[in-house]
């Protein structure tokens with residue numbers, strides 16, 4: 489599991505580390521790692537010697553890292569030019585070193601270059617880029633040269649992953665010590681490109697809790713419940729699916745197909761699409777209503793359910809059970825008027841899976857610029873695990889733990905793909921995973937399936953469901 493830390497925590501760790509090393513040592517470690525990565529990129533396209541490298545240099549230490557890295561590239565024969573945003577405030581030691589090794593300063597963006605290092609601002613940035621920096625970033629976007637962002641792409645909000653204005657879009661971001669939220673969450677993540685972490689020795693002093701955890705395939709494979717010799721269909725868990733309606737029978741089929749790909753031994757369906765469900769999935773045991781469904785270990789409720797009194801009774805029914813419950817789509821709409829406030833006071837886990845519109849209705853405001861903060865706030869408020877959908881889906885727990893999903897594809901933005909996710913997540917709940925792991929694992933595998941489906945052309949949610957099994961076969965070996 490990778491982790492990312494907030495600026496304040498990085499700063500304290502850096503301060504503690506700096507007290508133990510010679511002055512300037514951290515910047516040299518950062519510059520060495522940065523130069524190495526740049527040399528690798530140049531090496532793949534003709535070599536370092538003679539390559540035209542442009543440094544965009546702000547007046548903080550981010551610019552300092554960039555100048556020292558540029559000096560190292562100049563020492564290897566690159567033609568390095570530095571564009572200083574504020575020449576009087578550029579890092580003096582870095583500028584001296586660059587000049588000593590043959591680098592020069594320029595006043596405008598050159599027409600052509602082989603690599604650009606973005607050292608305008610790093611973790612010391614505040615607010616959106618100032619006009620001169622923003623102009624430069626806009627002009628850079630037209631040059632189409634490969635860009636390496638130093639620590640973070642300039643213009644992103646480091647702690648939230650928001651992109652409040654102009655921002656550099658990098659091919660590679662070389663960051664120091666640890667990941668920061670902007671590398672993995674929100675619209676900023678798409679600006680970072682491939683992210684490389686350079687070890688500057690921060691590990692020992694970085695003691696704060698991470699701001700966000702990023703699962704990898706090994707985590708999901710380790711968590712995924714697997715049947716053993718003593719398993720039977722009941723001991724593997726039975727998930728109840730209360731979704732779909734006469735108007736939306738497809739939602740029932742999609743959520744059931746998601747549930748069937750999960751680890752449970754049986755799927756029970758309760759609702760008016762039962763005939764369609766059995767026709768498509770003969771192994772599913774069906775009933776008309778939640779109250780008649782039989783024993784399950786977790787409930788999934790909401791996709792395509794409608795918002796009439798029958799739907800309300802079903803939502804009330806699943807919430808009244810002592811079991812883990814996932815509420816999605818129409819069930820979330822039904823929560824908004826407050827009539828289920830009492831039902832929400834339950835001891836068993838609750839997971840809600842809103843997209844932005846559902847989130848706004850539930851929380852009373854849109855997730856806004858800080859998706860992690862917003863998800864945490866809602867999770868604490870309703871005492872539920874919140875899975876906030878989107879690119880880089882966020883999972884937040886009532887106690888404030890946050891996960892960001894690294895898999896997925898924009899192709900998942902297709903009607904019904906959330907229904908598939910809900911079914912899979914419910915299956916993991918019934919299979920015995922703690923709610924936050926079920927949410928994280930479901931988002932991860934759903935994202936893998938989305939990617940696989942996208943490789944085969946335009947994606948429907950049925951394609952996503954069909955790719956869950958192959959994605960799992962690959963993941964679980």
Ligand SMILES: NC(=O)C1=CN([C@@H]2O[C@H](COP(=O)(O)OP(=O)(O)OC[C@H]3O[C@@H](n4cnc5c(N)ncnc54)[C@H](OP(=O)(O)O)[C@@H]3O)[C@@H](O)[C@H]2O)[C@@H](O)CC1
Nearest residue numbers: 502514515547548549550610611612613614616617618639
């Ligand atoms: N600490 C360490 O141990 C290590 C730190 N390291 C490196 O230091 C970096 C942090 O350096 P930092 O603290 O000097 O801040 P930095 O990111 O250069 O930004 C400050 C400058 O930006 C300016 N500025 C601010 N906002 C702006 C805006 N919106 N638009 C435009 N400009 C804006 C601000 O201007 P001012 O407000 O002063 O006028 C000031 O000039 C970090 O990311 C990493 O690369 C590594 O060497 C490893 C060891």
Ligand SMILES: Nc1ncnc2c1ncn2[C@@H]1O[C@H](COP(=O)(O)OP(=O)(O)O)[C@@H](O)[C@H]1O
Nearest residue numbers: 843877878879897898900901903904905906907
């Ligand atoms: N731009 C995007 N990039 C990646 N994934 C996305 C994007 N937009 C939506 N998704 C994913 O697609 C799914 C859509 O779910 P949802 O909005 O509930 O659809 P539906 O209600 O039609 O089933 C979610 O898993 C979400 O994370």
